[in-house]
Amino acid sequence: MVDIQALQNAEVDVQDFRIGEALAEVLLEENFKCRFYWNELRDARNPKGNKTGVDLVGFIEIDNGEVLFLFGEVKTSSEQKSPPQVMTNPYGLENQLKDLYNDRNKRLILIAYIKNKINLTNNDDFKNDFAAAIKNYYNQNNSTYMLYGVLVRDTRPDEKDLKQSFDKLNRDILENTIGLKLLAIYLPISKEKWLNIINGLEI
Amino acid sequence: MKANEKYNILSKAFPELIRNIDLIIQKAKIAKRFETITLNDSESQEILKAKELCELKIIELWNNQDNEESKALCSIYFDLATVKVGKIATDEDILELIKIIAFGYLGEHAHFVKDFLNQQKNQIFDLDIPERWNSRLLRKCFQVVVSLVIRKSWDDISKAVELINHLREEQKQYEGIFLNQIKEESQPYGAAEIVSLYHFAKTIEILGKYLLEGKIDSSHYDIENKIKYHIRIAKEFANASGNIMLELLYQYFEAFGIKLVRNTIWYTLTGVNHWVSEFNKFISKREENPVFELLYPQKESILKGELLNPAYRTFVVSLPTSSGKTLLAEYKILQALNEFKERGGWVAYVVPTKTLVNQIYIRLSKDFNPIGLKIEKASGATEIDGFESYLVENKGDNTDFDVLVTTYEKINLLIRQGLGTSEKRPLVLVVVDEAHNIEEKQRGLNLELLLATIRNDCKEANFILLTPDIPNAEQVAEWLGGERGKNIQIEFDWWQPNERVVGTLKTEGRGRNFDIYLQTLNTVKGSYNIGDKIPIIEIKSENITKSEVTSSKLEFLKFFSSKILSYNSPIIILASDISETYTIADYLMENCNHNFNDDKDIDLLKKFVQSELGNDFPLVKYLDKRIAIHSSAIPDEIRYLIELLMTEGKLQALVATTTIAQGINFPVSAVVMGSYNYPFQGPMP
Numbered sequence: 001m002v003d004i005q006a007l008q009n010a011e012v013d014v015q016d017f018r019i020g021e022a023l024a025e026v027l028l029e030e031n032f033k034c035r036f037y038w039n040e041l042r043d044a045r046n047p048k049g050n051k052t053g054v055d056l057v058g059f060i061e062i063d064n065g066e067v068l069f070l071f072g073e074v075k076t077s078s079e080q081k082s083p084p085q086v087m088t089n090p091y092g093l094e095n096q097l098k099d100l101y102n103d104r105n106k107r108l109i110l111i112a113y114i115k116n117k118i119n120l121t122n123n124d125d126f127k128n129d130f131a132a133a134i135k136n137y138y139n140q141n142n143s144t145y146m147l148y149g150v151l152v153r154d155t156r157p158d159e160k161d162l163k164q165s166f167d168k169l170n171r172d173i174l175e176n177t178i179g180l181k182l183l184a185i186y187l188p189i190s191k192e193k194w195l196n197i198i199n200g201l202e203i
Numbered sequence: 204m205k206a207n208e209k210y211n212i213l214s215k216a217f218p219e220l221i222r223n224i225d226l227i228i229q230k231a232k233i234a235k236r237f238e239t240i241t242l243n244d245s246e247s248q249e250i251l252k253a254k255e256l257c258e259l260k261i262i263e264l265w266n267n268q269d270n271e272e273s274k275a276l277c278s279i280y281f282d283l284a285t286v287k288v289g290k291i292a293t294d295e296d297i298l299e300l301i302k303i304i305a306f307g308y309l310g311e312h313a314h315f316v317k318d319f320l321n322q323q324k325n326q327i328f329d330l331d332i333p334e335r336w337n338s339r340l341l342r343k344c345f346q347v348v349v350s351l352v353i354r355k356s357w358d359d360i361s362k363a364v365e366l367i368n369h370l371r372e373e374q375k376q377y378e379g380i381f382l383n384q385i386k387e388e389s390q391p392y393g394a395a396e397i398v399s400l401y402h403f404a405k406t407i408e409i410l411g412k413y414l415l416e417g418k419i420d421s422s423h424y425d426i427e428n429k430i431k432y433h434i435r436i437a438k439e440f441a442n443a444s445g446n447i448m449l450e451l452l453y454q455y456f457e458a459f460g461i462k463l464v465r466n467t468i469w470y471t472l473t474g475v476n477h478w479v480s481e482f483n484k485f486i487s488k489r490e491e492n493p494v495f496e497l498l499y500p501q502k503e504s505i506l507k508g509e510l511l512n513p514a515y516r517t518f519v520v521s522l523p524t525s526s527g528k529t530l531l532a533e534y535k536i537l538q539a540l541n542e543f544k545e546r547g548g549w550v551a552y553v554v555p556t557k558t559l560v561n562q563i564y565i566r567l568s569k570d571f572n573p574i575g576l577k578i579e580k581a582s583g584a585t586e587i588d589g590f591e592s593y594l595v596e597n598k599g600d601n602t603d604f605d606v607l608v609t610t611y612e613k614i615n616l617l618i619r620q621g622l623g624t625s626e627k628r629p630l631v632l633v634v635v636d637e638a639h640n641i642e643e644k645q646r647g648l649n650l651e652l653l654l655a656t657i658r659n660d661c662k663e664a665n666f667i668l669l670t671p672d673i674p675n676a677e678q679v680a681e682w683l684g685g686e687r688g689k690n691i692q693i694e695f696d697w698w699q700p701n702e703r704v705v706g707t708l709k710t711e712g713r714g715r716n717f718d719i720y721l722q723t724l725n726t727v728k729g730s731y732n733i734g735d736k737i738p739i740i741e742i743k744s745e746n747i748t749k750s751e752v753t754s755s756k757l758e759f760l761k762f763f764s765s766k767i768l769s770y771n772s773p774i775i776i777l778a779s780d781i782s783e784t785y786t787i788a789d790y791l792m793e794n795c796n797h798n799f800n801d802d803k804d805i806d807l808l809k810k811f812v813q814s815e816l817g818n819d820f821p822l823v824k825y826l827d828k829r830i831a832i833h834s835s836a837i838p839d840e841i842r843y844l845i846e847l848l849m850t851e852g853k854l855q856a857l858v859a860t861t862t863i864a865q866g867i868n869f870p871v872s873a874v875v876m877g878s879y880n881y882p883f884q885g886p887m888p
Contacts, residue, residue, distance in 0.1 A: 105295050108255050113447045115262045116454070134259070138220045138252055 019194045020076030020152035021055050027185060028148070033061040034070055037126040038117040054100065057110045059129040060146050060179075067132035068179065071100050071110060072148030078191045082160040086151070093149045094165040097180075100147055101173055107145075111137070139177070146179035157186045209275045213253060216260045216276075224253045224283075231286040233721065233739070240739060247287070254283040261306065268309060268458065278310025285319050291326045294338060297345045298452045300327070304352060305459035311499035313352075313466060320353045336374075336381035337393070340400040341449075343370060347407050348456075351414060352463075354495070357488045364411035367404055392444045399440035399449060402433040403456070409433070410460050414495050417469030417483075430460045466496040471505055478537040481574045489573075500526040508691035511538050517666040517684030519638070519676040520691045528669040529563070532634045533570060535667050539632035540576065540605055548631035548663065551623070552608045553653075555637050555646065557582045561843050563636065564608040571606065579604040581613050591617070598625040611635075611646065615653045623661045630661040638668035641679065654683060708739075708763060708875075710749055717742050717749040719763060740766050761787050764875050765794040770829060770855045777859060777876040784832040784858045788825050791856055795828045804853060805829070808844050815841065833859035 028034035036058035056072030073096040077084035087093050100106060111134075118126050136144040147169075151161055162182045169180055189197065210225040227246050234240040242250070257280045264273040284303045291300065300323075307316035320327070327349050332342050343366065350363035378397065385393045406429075412419050413426045434457040441449035464470055468483045486494040497505070500522045504510045510518060510531060518535070522528055536550045552567065554560055564580040571578055579602075581591060594602060598621035609617070614633075617623070623630030635654070640646045657664050666683050670676070680688035711718050719740045740763075742749075752762045757779075764776045768791060776791075778784045799805075809826050815838060816822070822841075825831060831845045831854050848854050 105299075108258075109295075109298070109448050109451060111255075112258060112262060112451055115259050116265070116451075119262070119265060134217075134256075135219065138217070138256060140220070 019198065020150075021074045023152055023185065023187075024072075024074040024150040024183075025056060027183075028056070028058075028060075028070075028072075028150070034148075035059045035061075035125070035129060037121060037123060037129075038114055054096070054110060056148060056150075057114055059133050060148075062146075062179070066136060066144075067129050068136050069107075069111065069133045069145040070148055071107060071145065072150060073097060073100075074150045074152065076152045076191070078154050080155060082155075082158045083164055084151070084153070084161065087161065087165050093151065093182075094168060097147050097149050097169055098172060101169075101178065142175050142177040144177040144179075146181065147173075149182040151182070151184040153184060153186050154189060154191045155186065157184070210279060212272055212275050213257055213260065213279050217256050220256060221253050222249075224249065228282055228286070232282075235286075242287070250283055250286055254280060257283060258302065261309075274310050276310075277306040277308075278312050280306040281310050281312055281315060281319075285315075288323060291323065291330060294341055295448065297341060298448055300345070301348070301452050301455050301459070304348070305455040305462075308459050308462040308466070313463075313496060314498060317353055320349050324349075324353065334377060334380075336377040337396050337400060339373070339377060340370065340397070340404065344400065344404050344407055347411070351407070351411055354414075354493075356490055356493055357415065360411055360414050360495075364408055364415070367408040367411070370404055395440045395444035396446050396449065399437045399444060399446070399453075402437035402440070403449075403453060406430055406433040406437070406456070406460060410463060413464060413469070414467060415487075417467070417473055426464050427461055430457060430464070434460075463496070466502060468494060468497060471497055471502055472534070475511060475534075476538065476541040478541045478574065479534060482533070482537055482570070485573050486570065491569075494530070497530075498527045501531055504531055504691045505534070509689065510535060510691060513538070513542070515684060515687050515689045517668070517680050517688040518691060519668045519670065519680040519688070521670050521676045522691075523671060528636075529566060532636075532667060532669060533567070536571075536606060536632060536634065539665065543629070543631040543663070544605065547628045549602075549604060549623070549628060550606045550632040550634065551614055551630055552606055552634045553611050553614050553636065554608070555611060555640050557610065557839060558842060558846070559636065560608050560610060561839070562846070567606055567608060576605040577603060578606045578608065580608040581617070582608075582610055595620040595622050599623060599628045600625055602628060611640075611650050611653055615649065615656060618653075618656055618660055623657075623664070629663045630657065631663050632665045632667065633657055635666065635668045638670040638679075641668075658683065708759070710753055710759075712742070712749060714748050715742070715745050717752075719766075757783060757786065760875060761790040764856065765791050767873065767875075768795055768855055770797070770799075772873070773849065773852060773855050773857070774873045774875060775857050775859060777861070777874065778834075779860070781834045781836045781860060784834050784836075784860060785821060788821065788830055788832050788856075788858045791830050791858070792825055792828045795830070795855075797828070799827070799829055802853060804848060804851070808841070808848065811844065812841060829853065829855045831857050833857055835860070 025036055029036065036056065038057070054071055055074040056070065058070050058072075059067050060070040061067050073093050075084075075086040075093045077086045079085060085092065089095075115130065118130060133145070149162075149165070153161065161184050166180070166182045169182075173180055187194075208225075210228060214221045214224060227242070227249055230240065230246070231242055231250065234242060257276055261273065261276050261280060264270070264276065267273055281303060284299070284306070290296070303319065304316055307313060307319070328346060330342055330346065332339055347363045347366050350359060350366075354360045354363070381397070382390055382393055409419055409426065409429050419426055419429060434453050437453045438450050441447075441453060468487065472479055472483055474480075504520060504522070508518075508520070509515065510520070511534065520528055520531060532552070536552075539548065539550055542548070552563055554563055560580050560582040564578060567578045581594065594607075594617055599617075602622075607614075618630070622628075633654075635650070638650070641650045654666070657666075668679060668683075676690040676692070680690040682688070708719055708721055711720065719742070721739050747762070751758065753759055760776065760778075764774065764787065767774065776787055778787055805826055809823050812820055812822050812826070822832060822837070831848070833842055833845055837845070845854070845857070849857050
């Protein structure tokens with residue numbers, strides 16, 4: 001029998017995917033008017049568990065100043081092949097985003113979850129963004145929100161990494177009120193070095 | 204705020220997003236009864252949207268669960284979520300069901316939750332239980348929760364708690380397999396989820412034990428902190444495992460658990476007195492209709508209304524019909540007897556009709572005989588067995604009952620002859636049921652005189668008047684009790700003992716093709732708002748025309764009732780006089796093509812009717828089609844048996860005159876009336 005207590009006490013290593021997620025979040029906030037007020041939300045790396053989490057839940061301000069919910073997934077890959085499997089495999093980014101689009105309940109759980117966090121943070125910007133996003137999400141005519149997929153790579157940039165998945169998703173998402181963005185971030189440093197650089201052990 | 208107005212709270216919270224939800228809800232409620240009505244796509248979408256927004260608003264007010272807005276929103280959520288329930292198959296569906304249970308409880312409609320879960324029972328207990336340990340745990344725990352809510356007996360709860368123990372056995376078998384199946388890097392997440400579920404299971408076990416005994420183990424009464432403790436850990440581990448669905452589920456479950464605890468008779472009525480404790484033990488353990496929880500108005504009456512505060516001599520309890528006033532009276536009776544029984548004190552329970560004398564007598568005997576109290580009744584207009592002269596001999600000093608159930612008129616006679624006025628056998632409490640009769644011309648006067656007589660002649664007597672809302676409750680309380688009089692009303696008047704939609708039936712169309720639709724009426728302080736038109740039945744090429752159907756109210760009443768006849772949804776049809784009961788019942792019988800299997804209770808009643816009223820009495824053939832009539836033309840005993848069958852859901856229609864209208868509780872799906880005006884003295888009760 002597995003010792004549950006021992007598993008609980010074991011420190012979870014900071015894994016590469018965590019770094020990718022953090023990077024994605026910062027980049028989205030800096031460059032795309034995205035706002036994340038609650039960062040604890042991570043999809044458990046528990047394939048037998050309930051797949052209720054996503055990597056990113058927050059808000060995005062679009063061109064006309066409107067604020068929308070943003071639901072996003074982040075994947076990290078060093079695979080040389082393009083597109084990498086993390087885009088296309090059954091638990092890959094493409095399917096995860098499709099799932100978010102199809103599963104209204106899943107989105108509701110995410111929205112309810114961060115609504116709860118407003119009570120904890122008591123942050124007015126958070127409240128205002130939420131109220132604005134709700135109006136668009138429950139729009140009389142069509143629900144409006146944004147799906148975001150971020151791929152973090154340490155390979156050479158290649159359009160093929162995203163194109164196939166984007167085309168597929170774009171075809172599947174019928175409503176033009178639902179935004180879809182796929183973004184690839186290419187770092188010139190190999191994945192193995194990330195953790196040490198963050199910890200100041202390597203430059 | 205009336206029941207239908209509560210939906211405005213939601214519309215106001217999201218003014219641009221939610222419209223007309225009250226009308227859609229009404230339609231949806233009627234749709235549950237009439238198969239012919241369905242919601243269209245856009246209506247279903249509106250309901251879904253309103254439901255989700257309602258949940259978000261509830262979360263916003265999460266830290267103020269006791270305020271009215273919050274409770275109303277929870278009850279709205281329950282209404283919206285139970286309009287249409289799909290398949291229950293996934294873990295997410297379980298979250299939805301837990302939400303429905305929790306919000307039903309938080310919205311003070313635990314009794315609706317029970318009904319709802321009973322309807323979904325088969326789906327819930329047929330739920331696929333996988334071998335995967337996390338899902339298995341969650342699903343089994345959920346089934347136990349449902350068993351705890353819908354329990355029919357003490358035994359059901361005990362078995363449910365036992366199921367949690369089985370999980371401990373299963374742990375050995377499934378836990379290791381589950382964790383070994385997960386990749387190493389994911390094991391801590393999987394383990395955290397399992398740990399969180401163990402604490403969830405533990406909380407359920409604690410709740411079950413508390414329901415059974417009013418304590419957790421031999422001495423532990425601090426149940427709320429126990430629940431909070433385990434749920435806090437469960438939430439922490441759910442968070443660590445990244446399972447946000449479970450985190451939400453625990454949040455809702457915790458609120459439900461604490462509400463359930465606070466609704467129990469244990470929470471509200473422990474340590475009142477010896478009789479109450481004995482009574483609680485008995486009513487929770489008995490086989491038939493055990494009581495573990497109080498309804499919202501009952502709890503409010505005891506806690507906020509201070510019903511058991513002996514400083515008050517008179518209580519006027521103004522609560523909606525079927526909100527459980529009798530149980531409140533029972534607690535009050537026990538309190539009075541606790542104080543005065545040793546000195547010979549007794550209680551009078553007075554009601555307006557002979558039917559009610561029987562009903563209350565049976566109820567009190569069932570509830571009080573087992574704890575050693577003696578109940579008597581006196582109702583006959585004429586003296587047959589010398590019982591009444593015995594009652595008044597030596598001012599009642601020879602008697603030994605604890606509670607006497609009787610009519611207003613009869614008790615008046617008895618007290619005038621001295622019963623209850625002696626020091627040896629003082630009348631210490633008068634329970635006046637259906638006290639709104641005080642508003643009525645003739646009986647009101649009798650009742651008023653009666654109360655005045657008792658106040659004068661029986662020095663020790665306290666009063667409790669049970670009534671649906673009456674406008675002058677305050678004055679009555681003060682008249683009888685002075686400063687020591689108290690009127691108990693519930694604060695939230697949107698609270699409903701049952702789900703009902705009121706409307707008038709109209710027809711549209713011509714010839715043999717026409718529709719019957721319901722024009723809903725919303726009562727707002729005595730006036731009616733006319734609401735939506737909801738089509739109920741579409742008549743196509745019937746061998747009767749619209750003008751024939753609508754030629755008289757009686758024709759229409761017959762026709763409509765026959766169209767909605769259904770064994771699973773019994774109805775009451777109010778006829779304006781005795782002869783109409785036969786006309787309507789004949790018509791229903793002729794138009795009912797369903798053949799029923801033999802039922803021994805029905806057969807017994809048939810035989811009894813045959814022996815009392817002859818083989819040809821029409822009721823005999825009506826009963827074959829599970830239809831009965833109820834009027835003063837039917838002897839008391841038979842009427843009583845009919846009422847019993849109706850209560851047990853063995854009749855599909857009861858055609859009655861206004862004899863049925865006072866204070867009698869049946870599970871019915873619709874009451875059809877031919878007219879607004881029935882031959883009552885004064886307004887309709």
